[in-house]
Amino acid sequence: xxxASYNYRNLxxxxxTTLMTACGFMLVVAALIIMLAFVNGVRTVCAESGQPENVIxxxxxxxxxxxxxxxxxxxxxxxxxxxxxxxDDGWPLASRELFMAITQRNEETQQYVQIQARGMYPVAxxxxxxxxxxxxxxxxxxxxxxxxxxGVAREHQIHVGDKLPMGQLEWDVVxxxxxxGSAFESEAWCxxxxxxxxxxxxxxxxxxxxxxxxxxAAQQAVEYLENNRAVAVDVLSETDYYExxxxxxNVLRAGAIVVSVFMAIGAVFGVxxxxxxxxxxxxxxxxxxxxxxxxxxxxxISFLLETLLxxxxxxxxxxxxxxAINGLTLSTALGGKSVAFAxxxxxxxxxxxxxxxxxxxxxxxxxxxxxxxxxxxxxxMR
Amino acid sequence: MIIANCKLKIDPVLKFLxxxxxxxxxxxxxxxxxxxxxxxxxxxxxxxxxVTDTINRFFDSHSSQSRLMVREKxxxxxxxxxxxxxxxxSVSGVEDWTVWHFYGVFFDDAGHAGAGIATRIDxxxxxxxxLENLDPALIDAMKRERTGVLMxxxxxxxxxxxxxxxxxxxxxxxxxxxxxxxxxxxxxxxxWSRNFFFRQDYYREGVGDMDDVNIVWxxxxxxxxxxxxAADVEHLFQTSRAKLRAxxxxxxxSRVASRTKTVINIINFVVAILLIDMVxxxxxxxxxxxxxxxxxxxxxxxxxxxxxxxxxxxxxxxxAVGAGGGLLGAGLAYxxxxxxxxxxxxxxxDFLVEFPVPAKFILHGFVVGALVGFAGSVIPALGTRxxxxxxxxxxxx
Numbered sequence: 001x002x003x004a005s006y007n008y009r010n011l012x013x014x015x016x017t018t019l020m021t022a023c024g025f026m027l028v029v030a031a032l033i034i035m036l037a038f039v040n041g042v043r044t045v046c047a048e049s050g051q052p053e054n055v056i057x058x059x060x061x062x063x064x065x066x067x068x069x070x071x072x073x074x075x076x077x078x079x080x081x082x083x084x085x086x087x088d089d090g091w092p093l094a095s096r097e098l099f100m101a102i103t104q105r106n107e108e109t110q111q112y113v114q115i116q117a118r119g120m121y122p123v124a125x126x127x128x129x130x131x132x133x134x135x136x137x138x139x140x141x142x143x144x145x146x147x148x149x150x151g152v153a154r155e156h157q158i159h160v161g162d163k164l165p166m167g168q169l170e171w172d173v174v175x176x177x178x179x180x181g182s183a184f185e186s187e188a189w190c191x192x193x194x195x196x197x198x199x200x201x202x203x204x205x206x207x208x209x210x211x212x213x214x215x216x217a218a219q220q221a222v223e224y225l226e227n228n229r230a231v232a233v234d235v236l237s238e239t240d241y242y243e244x245x246x247x248x249x250n251v252l253r254a255g256a257i258v259v260s261v262f263m264a265i266g267a268v269f270g271v272x273x274x275x276x277x278x279x280x281x282x283x284x285x286x287x288x289x290x291x292x293x294x295x296x297x298x299x300x301i302s303f304l305l306e307t308l309l310x311x312x313x314x315x316x317x318x319x320x321x322x323x324a325i326n327g328l329t330l331s332t333a334l335g336g337k338s339v340a341f342a343x344x345x346x347x348x349x350x351x352x353x354x355x356x357x358x359x360x361x362x363x364x365x366x367x368x369x370x371x372x373x374x375x376x377x378x379x380x381m382r
Numbered sequence: 383m384i385i386a387n388c389k390l391k392i393d394p395v396l397k398f399l400x401x402x403x404x405x406x407x408x409x410x411x412x413x414x415x416x417x418x419x420x421x422x423x424x425x426x427x428x429x430x431x432x433v434t435d436t437i438n439r440f441f442d443s444h445s446s447q448s449r450l451m452v453r454e455k456x457x458x459x460x461x462x463x464x465x466x467x468x469x470x471x472s473v474s475g476v477e478d479w480t481v482w483h484f485y486g487v488f489f490d491d492a493g494h495a496g497a498g499i500a501t502r503i504d505x506x507x508x509x510x511x512x513l514e515n516l517d518p519a520l521i522d523a524m525k526r527e528r529t530g531v532l533m534x535x536x537x538x539x540x541x542x543x544x545x546x547x548x549x550x551x552x553x554x555x556x557x558x559x560x561x562x563x564x565x566x567x568x569x570x571x572x573x574w575s576r577n578f579f580f581r582q583d584y585y586r587e588g589v590g591d592m593d594d595v596n597i598v599w600x601x602x603x604x605x606x607x608x609x610x611x612a613a614d615v616e617h618l619f620q621t622s623r624a625k626l627r628a629x630x631x632x633x634x635x636s637r638v639a640s641r642t643k644t645v646i647n648i649i650n651f652v653v654a655i656l657l658i659d660m661v662x663x664x665x666x667x668x669x670x671x672x673x674x675x676x677x678x679x680x681x682x683x684x685x686x687x688x689x690x691x692x693x694x695x696x697x698x699x700x701x702a703v704g705a706g707g708g709l710l711g712a713g714l715a716y717x718x719x720x721x722x723x724x725x726x727x728x729x730x731x732d733f734l735v736e737f738p739v740p741a742k743f744i745l746h747g748f749v750v751g752a753l754v755g756f757a758g759s760v761i762p763a764l765g766t767r768x769x770x771x772x773x774x775x776x777x778x779x
Contacts, residue, residue: 061554066459167455263656338641
């Protein structure tokens with residue numbers, strides 16, 4: 001076996017070329033990680049948003065809460081669905097909600113800000129059990145108060161005690177809530193009657209979320225509503241609803257893979273070039289190794305290892321740079337909504353990047369290594 | 383005399399070009415691999431840049447300062463009473479107006495969707511940018527056919543429909559209110575390729591929506607009049623149940639554009655990475671070339687060639703590879719999307735149908751390739767100044 005130190009020292013001698021080739025790998029791997037971390041971050045928000053025990057109902061044909069409008073009669077029928085849990089007061093754990101995207105112009109900067117408001121009754125906290133008020137308190141009924149998701153509070157730098165303009169009035173920010181990194185963290189929650197009254201949407205609901213005892217009970221409720229002709233609704237378990245929203249990222253994920261594959265092909269050509277040049281300069285070395293008794297297969301492995309070493313250096317640097325974006329928070333449009341998300345670099349993404357690196361290294365090094373393998377011992381004499 | 387002067391100027395360029403090509407041919411494997419890397423990277427660069435370019439062009443085509451959008455002040459989607467329209471249209475300074483009723487639909491169970499707009503047909507050409515050159519005969523046909531629809535080009539391609547065909551839709555904005563249409567014509571404008579226009583009266587009767595409208599568009603003579611009209615419209619409905627916001631089309635578009643900001647930034651980041659990657663690949667290749675040809679460069683110096691000549695020779699080789707690779711890469715991307723859109727491939731990528739590579743990108747690829755070649759070769763080329771004449775004898779030593 002050719003000692004690995006031979007390859008290592010050759011890489012050090014040609015450090016500029018090694019570094020530049022590794023940089024090609026680094027860019028591919030870093031770009032791959034960043035693109036996948038973006039998609040992963042958005043998908044995580046969607047995955048965290050739904051609870052399998054909850055059932056979300058919207059007007060039939062409406063794929064998004066922003067388009068859905070249901071009246072009181074329909075909502076009452078939905079609330080009577082069998083299997084819905086009941087609270088201590090005996091009322092069903094059914095949260096009537098009014099979702100609105102409110103655009104607000106900052107008169108100083110002339111920039112528009114979109115606030116996503118959700119009007120609700122106190123029962124909402126018994127339905128969306130992942131929500132925790134972490135600062136301040138919950139809004140009071142019939143008061144012009146809002147609690148903000150941590151994402152929207154962070155994005156707009158709003159704190160408890162501040163005023164939030166929504167419509168013609170300013171609302172008191174009385175609390176900040178966290179919801180396990182879900183899409184709710186991008187919303188402002190307030191009293192249903194205050195919100196509906198202010199925007200003239202009295203008696204209109206976007207959705208009703210039902211709380212059941214278990215995922216199986218939720219599935220039964222879904223089937224009941226689907227087969228109930230008295231209510232024309234689209235009904236999904238909350239996890240399915242957000243999974244559907246997350247499917248919008250499928251195109252982005254496919255795009256990320258395609259872009260990365262093309263970049264990888266570019267990097268493969270780059271490393272092949274480098275290795276051909278390296279071999280061209282070391283024909284006599286290789287011939288001497290052959291005279292010393294190293295077999296062709298050993299030379300092939302030696303040069304493949306050298307390529308892999310370059311790939312690993314680049315891949316490791318790429319992972320390091322890619323990982324630096326982990327946790328960076330931004331917001332993006334998802335259907336009619338805007339969600340705050342954090343880039344999420346996790347083990348599967350790093351594993352994909354690692355496999356990518358190795359595959360690029362092997363493919364890029366194979367042809368040059370095969371050409372090195374064919375060098376005849378006589379070359380040493382020329 | 384002039385011809386002779388031109389010849390004198392062109393001759394050295396041709397000589398240089400010939401020299402670059404001959405030098406590139408000396409290491410065919412390296413030149414081929416470098417060119418292939420550039421081609422592959424330019425292909426994906428072209429696709430990525432096309433996405434942002436298409437989106438920007440869409441926003442640019444809707445950036446008039448003399449068109450005002452009137453909408454509900456706070457809420458998305460905008461909706462306000464249609465009885466406001468006569469009052470809005472009568473505001474002093476308004477030259478023309480139209481309305482929009484949104485009608486989002488699925489064309490089939492596979493989820494192919496389109497954005498329908500019910501509007502006034504009589505001034506469709508005047509009130510919609512990009513439709514100024516629409517055949518007036520189509521307007522007349524729309525006036526005759528109550529269920530008539532003018533379809534966007536992409537929708538026609540996607541659904542493989544033809545003019546004269548009738549179809550029904552499944553509306554997701556108006557559940558249960560599904561209309562039937564007859565295709566009267568096709569919209570040539572790129573900006574409306576995912577839309578279809580139909581008659582407002584048919585919408586109102588068919589859907590039963592007699593009370594509301596989503597957007598009102600106003601045309602005014604100039605920016606100053608636009609500002610005054612916007613202020614007047616907002617003031618007129620200040621105490622109404624539904625408050626209105628009037629803004630220039632460009633302001634409205636920039637608000638919508640801000641929603642795509644994150645994705646656009648990520649695509650731009652990828653484009654930047656691709657460019658850097660290309661520079662690195664070329665720089666690496668040129669560095670290796672320079673290293674291998676130091677003796678030859680030293681001999682050139684002995685023969686009296688100036689260092690600037692060697693510098694130009696090295697940069698020229700890189701620019702030639704970059705420009706050639708860029709041209710081929712962009713050309714391939716263009717050809718691929720064209721074949722994809724025309725259904726000439728055994729498969730079809732719907733995403734690329736939405737973002738066809740424009741022909742101008744072929745030249746763009748050439749220029750980007752040349753610039754990348756230049757950027758990648760400057761440092762290695764500057765390194766050739768350090769080549770000493772004595773290096774010509776190093777082999778002899």
